[in-house]
Amino acid sequence: MSDLTVFLINTTIKSIVVIGAMLGAVAYSTWLERKLVAHLQVRWGPHRVGWHGLLQPIADGLKFIFKEDIIPTEASKFIYILAPTIAFIPALLSISVIPFGSLGFFGSHAVRFQITDLNIGLLFIFAVTSLGVYGVALGGWASNNKYSLMGALRSSAQMISYELSLGLSVVSVLLVAGTLSLEKIVELQSGTWFGFIPKWNIFVLPLFISFFTYFVSAIAETNRVPFDLPEAESELVAGFHTEYSSMKFALFFLAEYANMLTVSALATTLFFGGWHGPAFGPLWLQGLLPLFWFLAKVFAFMFFYIWTRGTLPRFRYDQLMAFGWKFLMPLAIANVILTSFVVAWKG
């Protein structure tokens, strides 16, 4: 087989596996959220469909498909249909550059647990995820509904504001790592200090602050509690997706969870050593363990997301803006300056 064929087969299989896994993970993170929040709130959550409600996401998916698909008469039809797609595709795309694990071996073939290692991986993620806001803004506008419009406006303002501090907090990591390739960033975090503290970025002093700013902005980016204003159900009914039903709504819904997963995966990669973790046992186990560590870390972030949702009330629009621009943004800038000094001093 020529190299090209191997590459094509390799990439195709990897893409299918990753997208499949991603969609599965998205579906089951809805289950996880419902179940966890339920237990935080002293109730059971889904437990009728399958063992502990494990088939619930599938039932939900089927329900979404069979629901009536309504397009409001006054809506701009083309954009209305396009918007959920615009929201959904970038959410899936960004997972393509995230490394899930180290090299795995299938016979003599070395396989990287990553669809592709772009040398500008991080830039790619930011470019792609910021497209998601178009889906939200257009969807809200095209619905021709006042609640949707307000939700879309809030959402655009919020996502653009927090995109800045999100970007700035990542700059510190780039300064320390000196590369945009996610694979390299993970590799740089291997090893330990004093034999027991892993060399993860989170334990590097200025980067701790950038992790804080990153994660707070990330929660805001993904429109989650306490920053879930765009879909603040108590004020705006359902925000930008008020008019959406059936599979179109499902796409928005899935995009939100896919974004949560992406953001968690990125946090893991940038600050928590990616797939690094203790490796032991036979060769096949050593190949799979990194994947396990990676997923475990992502799960921890998802848990945190859901935990926040069970605990906190929601910000008000002006407070959210004030928090973003007056606190998070200056902090992120100050941190970039601090990191540059540290990097320059260390040589």
Next chain:
Amino acid sequence: MESTRFNLESEQVESIAGKSETMVLSMGPQHPSTHGVLRVVLELDGETVVKARPDIGYLHTGMEKLAESKTYAQVLPITDRTDYLAPMSNNLGYIMAVEKLCGLQNEIPPRAQFLRVLIVELNRIASHLVWLGTHALDLGAMTVFLYCFREREQILNFFEMVCGGRLTTSYFRVGGLPNEVPKDFIPRVQKFIQEFPDRVNEYEGLLTKNPIWKGRTKGVAQISAEDAIGIGLSGPSLRASGVDYDIRKREPYCGYEKFDFQVPVRTEGDVYARYLCRVQELRESTRIVQQAIDGMPEGPIRADCPKYVLPDRNKMKTEMETLIHHYKIITEGIHPPVGEVYFAIENPKGELGYYLVSDGGPKPFRFHIRGPSFVNLQALAKMCEGRLVADVVAAIGSIDIVLGEVDR
């Protein structure tokens, strides 16, 4: 009604003609946080509310008129359905108004009074729990809602024990109570009351010192004491503005003068103050229930007043007159003397007054409810104007309205 609604719209449209930047948003009647079928017509400049007009009547069932065609006993179930979160309080207010009309105020046996206070205070807790839960839910704190409903469920179970109904209780009767409470009622309430302060700590732990919660409620939807009195606010919404007015203290009824409790008053007049007042009332009501249990007297639960109160069934088997009275009350209903009364109690939401006119017949000639939700709702426009959309939701939650009673 139709024309009023139309005018509301056209008025908005005229005002828009001046400044072309505003948008009219019809919030409700189907909206997750208008607590039922309240419609608020908002004129928005961006996210700022320029004008807010509550539009009510979507749940109007003509309860006051309906009462005129029912006997005094049959009116009781109607009162459940006004403020359906505090059915026991409504029952008490109505029953005490009828008792006043019949001149029975001083005839009520102490045990009946203590049980009434106990049950009504449990109802105050239940009503405040629904308020706290939905208010927190409106502001995004979802967990508090389910915690509150967990405790409310227990209180509804108590109601079920005493009268079989959970939401529409129709429990009290003219002259006392229809039946003695079950044997394990008091011990169960005692157990609940002992645990309850910890539960309140739990709610407060999630909210009171939470910076986001404070940010959402402090200084929001303020109303001064003058405005509050001018509008006619009552209950915790009034007391949060610094007016110490509680009918339980001012004009004690049903033996409230025998209980030792504080009336929480705050001066800020904002959503946070109203929140603190009500949460404190949860604790004070717990104290009242505890005192009612401790001081619960033995004795009859119905007044001995054959003209108005159903007699003891055992007596009916031996006394001819008692049997006749029973027959008369059951077939015709009671005939209060000609006259009119107004009687107000402190409902969980504020001053709940019943106005009754009797023409000497078995049915009220006129029945009117002075509902706290209806009056308190007037404050909404004043609270919201000039603030953000999100504050409208906070304001609606903080005045604690029930649309069943607003529209009646």
